[in-house]
Amino acid sequence: MEIPIKAAGSLVLSLLALLLSVIAFLLAYVFRNDWASILCWAVLPELLVFTLAYLIADFANSATRRQATVSLLIALPALVAQIWFLENLHL
Secondary structure, three states: OOOOOOOOHHHHHHHHHHHHHHHHHHHHHHOOOOHHHHHHHHHHHHHHHHHHHHHHHHHHOHHHHHHHHHHHHHHHHHHHHHHHHHHHOOO
16 A cells, blocks of 8 residues: 655755755855856746745645645755855855
8 A cells, every 4th residue: 555645846846946055055166167156146046936936835735734844944044045145156
């Protein structure tokens, strides 16, 4: 007997946003690559907006509310990193 697992969309998006934030940090400060500016200015802000929209939808659904809480905890460091990138990263 299999238990169906429904992953919340916000959980997947917040993990992706956190992963891309780490990659952007590595590209900017370790490898000194210009691809970090593309991630920081073009990809991550839109991804965080989509994550926020999915968070609201997942909090409204009772089946994915716990996953949305975990997603919020994962998305907060990505949001803080994005704000820091926009203020301090001058590529």
